[in-house]
Amino acid sequence: MNLPSRCVQIDPFLGRYYTDRSAESIAEEVAAHGFNGVQLVITRDSRLPTALLHALRQRKIHVDYATFCNGTYDTHDLPEGWREWRMVTRLPVQDGYTRLCLNHPGYRYWKKKQITQVLRSHPFDGVHLMEPFWPEYPGPNAPAYACLCKRCRALFEERYSEPPPEFGEEASPRFWRRQPELYMKWVEFRVQSHLEFLQELIHGEGGIRQVHPRVAVAVWILAVEAPNPVRLVREVHGQDVAEVARQVRPDAICLQTHWPDWMKEALPPDYVRAYQPFVQAARAVRPNLPIMIQADIGSQPQNRRSWQWIHAFREACRRVGSRGSTLYEYSLGMYMYTEPPRVLRTERIERSGVLLVFSKRLNAQSAREKSHYAFHPPLQVQRVEVDGNLVRLHTDPMHAALRYRLTVRNVEDDPSVRWLPETPALTLQEQTVTL
Ligand SMILES: [Zn+2]
Structure with missing residues (x-):
């Protein structure tokens, strides 16, 4: 078996x-x-x-x-x-x-x-x-x-x-x-x-x-x-x-x-x-x-x-x-309790969406902040949806043939859902991923 x-x-x-x-x-x-x-x-x-x-x-x-x-x-x-x-x-x-x-x-x-x-x-x-x-x-x-x-x-x-x-x-x-x-x-x-x-x-x-x-x-x-x-x-x-x-x-x-x-x-x-x-x-x-x-x-x-x-x-x-x-x-x-969140996987969804799979559950308020996501070449983020460890970015249309770099900054995890909640939040300072 x-x-x-x-x-x-x-x-x-x-x-x-x-x-x-x-x-x-x-x-x-x-x-x-x-x-x-x-x-x-x-x-x-x-x-x-x-x-x-x-x-x-x-x-x-x-x-x-x-x-x-x-x-x-x-x-x-x-x-x-x-x-x-x-x-x-x-x-x-x-x-x-x-x-x-x-x-x-x-x-x-x-x-x-x-x-x-x-x-x-x-x-x-x-x-x-x-x-x-x-x-x-x-x-x-x-x-x-x-x-x-x-x-x-x-x-x-x-x-x-x-x-x-x-x-x-x-x-x-x-x-x-x-x-x-x-x-x-x-x-x-x-x-x-x-x-x-x-x-x-x-x-x-x-x-x-x-x-x-x-x-x-x-x-x-x-x-x-x-x-x-x-x-x-x-x-x-x-x-x-x-x-x-x-x-x-x-x-x-x-x-x-x-x-x-x-x-x-x-x-x-x-x-x-x-x-x-x-x-x-x-x-x-x-x-x-x-x-x-x-x-x-x-x-x-x-x-x-x-x-x-x-x-x-x-x-x-x-x-x-x-x-x-x-x-x-x-x-x-x-x-x-020790590891800041990190992006482990990314996925482009049709022309104007990106799914980010984080290593752990996020503080939704922090992860919803559009300014925490910067694209290169520049791309406007219209809307951010957060679900546990998932972030869906809705952007202006992307060029299918173009690779984008996305830098994520200052996204916090959520200590209130930990088993021992009286522990400090951890912040992803900066991570760049290629899409
Ligand atoms: Zn007995």
């Missing part, structure tokens, strides 16, 4: 960067930066950005439906009775994410149906099953360690003829640390149910393969730098990368950089060398399995990454045998 190598995640409802501009302008911006794949992060299936999906595909960009698997950031679409599906964490956790139990048959059925319906109604090239892991790092001490719901307990007892270990009461004789054998059964139980969940979505009755055999399926597996990282992720998150490759047989595996790694301020772009064991484990059972790696480029102020970092990261991914990479999330990168 031909999978794109330079991907980026776009969450159209994250912050304000994608609001009040056309889908075309977003797609042009993504394309101008050389991305050939987008994972469209859909937190609510009922408000899928159809226009953006079409605009991206029109520009020959591969688009995946990217959906969270072990819960949701948005409960709007969940049906009556969904509260029964909630995971039970070791301690109550309220962090804006609703965790849903992979072992609940109602949730499995609904999630499977939801995915196949989205793929039926929209022309996605693939689907990314994001974050199907069991929470949470670094293990049973984490407040969000899960799932300890009634159903998980009963299922465990059915399989092993004894209740699962105790994770709350340290004094209990069944406390997980005192019962290494029992704890190992619990670890196996989580690995198996993670596999069963994915099997059901992909290969189950009415699942993705049956309904959409041509759609490429990528499964996300956590990766982290640690002494024995494959075993650690298996134990803590129930994700066995080799068994997922062997039993679930996705079209690709996406290794997701885990938070202990991506949060680091000074994370070197070649940190993915530590992920080699995951690549090896998957390739040991599926030698040609496409693998990509996902990096976080700015969820927190200290981990915002530059284009230079991203280029080095991609190169490092290639060296560990990864087919491609993706980035969370386009609008969060450091370049939004």
